[in-house]
Amino acid sequence: xxxxxxxxxxxxxxxxxxxxxxxxxxxxxxxxxxxxxxxxxxxxxxxxxxxxxxxxxxxxxxxxxxxxxxxxxxxxxxxxxxxxxxxxxxxxxxxxxxxxxxxxxxxxxxxxxxxxxxxxxxxxxxxxxxxxxxxxxxxxxxxxxxxxxxxxxxxxxxxxxxxxxxxxxxxxxxxxxxxxxxxxxxxxxxxxxxxx
Numbered sequence: 502x503x504x505x506x507x508x509x510x511x512x513x514x515x516x517x518x519x520x521x522x523x524x525x526x527x528x529x530x531x532x533x534x535x536x537x538x539x540x541x542x543x544x545x546x547x548x549x550x551x552x553x554x555x556x557x558x559x560x561x562x563x564x565x566x567x568x569x570x571x572x573x574x575x576x577x578x579x580x581x582x583x584x585x586x587x588x589x590x591x592x593x594x595x596x597x598x599x600x601x602x603x604x605x606x607x608x609x610x611x612x613x614x615x616x617x618x619x620x621x622x623x624x625x626x627x628x629x630x631x632x633x634x635x636x637x638x639x640x641x642x643x644x645x646x647x648x649x650x651x652x653x654x655x656x657x658x659x660x661x662x663x664x665x666x667x668x669x670x671x672x673x674x675x676x677x678x679x680x681x682x683x684x685x686x687x688x689x690x691x692x693x694x695x696x697x
Contacts, residue, residue, distance in 0.1 A: 508546050511536045515557045523605030524619055527557055554622035558629065566630075571637050578646040579694045583686050585637050589630075589662050590669065594677050600670055634658055646694050654693050661688050 514536035547553035
């Protein structure tokens with residue numbers, strides 16, 4: 502197996518563990534066991550826990566979201582931004598369990614027994630996400646579709662998406678993913694995006 506293939510197999514194993522247990526489930530020993538290799542072999546590719554977490558975050562963020570139709574000016578700007586942001590929420594009502602590892606990661610990053618490596622990896626994930634969202638907002642700004650500057654709109658996007666995620670988790674049964682999409686569209690239309 503080539504070094505590239507081995508590294509990819511290690512990250513595949515890590516990603517499976519993250520989906521099951523959150524980022525904290527992807528310890529060097531656990532990932533090595535899941536990948537069927539020794540911890541020393543894993544450390545050849547990822548010398549520290551931090552290196553492993555960073556690689557996991559980069560890979561998962563790249564897998565999780567894309568620009569979809571954000572550059573397609575023939576599509577309503579609210580629709581384009583909504584499609585992009587909906588990638589950060591569960592795809593359907595039967596997928597709420599996908600958010601449990603994310604909540605576990607938040608707890609391990611900021612809870613009573615916070616782990617510095619988990620916190621650092623979480624901030625890496627946020628930074629990557631912000632770069633992508635900034636690109637989406639810059640696209641809409643270049644078309645004259647933002648009510649505020651990109652720097653003013655970016656924290657608002659986080660607030661809206663994080664709030665909808667919490668609502669989906671805490672109001673299961675009374676709030677659906679379709680409800681979240683409608684609310685997201687309304688909030689974007691009212692507070693972020695100008696349609697011409």
